[in-house]
Amino acid sequence: MDDLLSDALRQLLEDQCTPQLVRAVEAGQSPGELWAQIEESGFADAMVPEEQGGAGLGLSDVFPLFALCGSYAVPVPLAHTMLARALLANAGVARPQGSIAIATSSGMAARVSFGAVADWVLTGVNGATVLLPVAEANAERDVFPLDATLRWTEAAVARAQRIPGTHDLEALQACTAAAQLSGALMNTFNRTLQYANERQQFGRPIGKFQAIQHQLSVMAEHTFAARMAAQIGCHSAMATPDRLRVAVAKSRTCEAAIEVAALAHSIHGAIGFTAEYDLQLYTRRLHAWRQAAGSESYWQEVLGEELVDRRNGLALDLIRATTDIHQGD
Structure with a gap:
């Protein structure tokens, strides 16, 4: 389906x-x-x-x-x-x-x-x-x-x-922003990987150089971790998300947005900043959606307050509660 x-x-x-x-x-x-x-x-x-x-x-x-x-x-x-x-x-x-x-x-x-x-x-x-x-x-x-x-x-x-009713509009907006960030991150990574494999310097693709390979591996780490976090934020059989799961999703995708945008432009060089080149369509969205409905520091504070409130529980219990996508809704 x-x-x-x-x-x-x-x-x-x-x-x-x-x-x-x-x-x-x-x-x-x-x-x-x-x-x-x-x-x-x-x-x-x-x-x-x-x-x-x-x-x-x-x-x-x-x-x-x-x-x-x-x-x-x-x-x-x-x-x-x-x-x-x-x-x-x-x-x-x-x-x-x-x-x-x-x-x-x-x-x-x-x-x-x-x-x-x-x-x-x-x-x-x-x-x-x-x-x-x-x-x-x-x-x-x-x-x-x-x-x-x-x-x-x-x-x-x-x-x-x-x-009628009480609605957590902040969580709804952050949930969509995290999911859209995950898509923009994946697009940015794929474009950068393709560019590194096609751009020739000193007789070979720049993706063959160890420094570029390291940057690409860091991008991949952030991109796929952010996608997993965004899936956690959207883990619900209903139309309403769990606020703590949204906090995990938004904070992680925001962190990734900063790193991936910076590395993508570093690998592309000057061409990545030009209006005619498509990369900026996505990296601008990374920065805009990072700020929408609270950045990583805001949602990390939400998680921190929840952890402090659980005085008799373990930090591991909170991690399990917010990241286990196999448990019942």
Whole structure:
């Protein structure tokens, strides 16, 4: 099932989400055509219960799809929308058309990952979870071109749809960021490995030099450890992740993002920094998604506080509880 889903989304993104399109959306072109293709494919409703028209998949099932969003630098919040629509469906709230970004906020303002391209934002205001239209917000573009700081008026917030229940939006956002990081890390590593095997210097590929081989091995270590950690963060049969598992996933993928981005550019040299070369599409995302929903230091503090609170337990117990993906949910 995982292979069928992954292959279907991979083919769609291979055809529709080219580096040229990603650049165009980052430059301000509407992602509407791409989103229409994704919407028609049904992937946006993959986590919605079957009785409400979705596929009823859990987080573990859709992890490969989240990772593909990172692998192809998808310039729309597909992973966010999948989780947000599942949350709305489970809360008995009608799902709107269009893409939904998930964000934590302070009052009526939110720094939103994908805020510049989303149609809606699922966020928290004054202790309530609300669904706000991006069209009614005052938008200020962030450093990363797909992100934005959005501010709504009191009137817009008063009109917004309230979502019943208590929801850990921070964990949801961090979960998607970790999974997308794992995909972008894998793409960055594969591109760098290919470049090292093709780039000739002193009569042979630079990948034959021991120094480059060492850098590639460090990249591989971080990349595959991050993927395993991201899988742990998405280990759930439901649409909601475990916060401690998310902490493991986000902290490890963030650590990897720093190292892998630096090593990729070191191996590529000057060409890796040019706008015309595709590498920067992925390394910029590594840095942007590392900051989204808390960096490694934030989530390491979450794990540290949990360890301190377990005064009568062993550190090994916490490690087992957060990393054993074979135990019951």
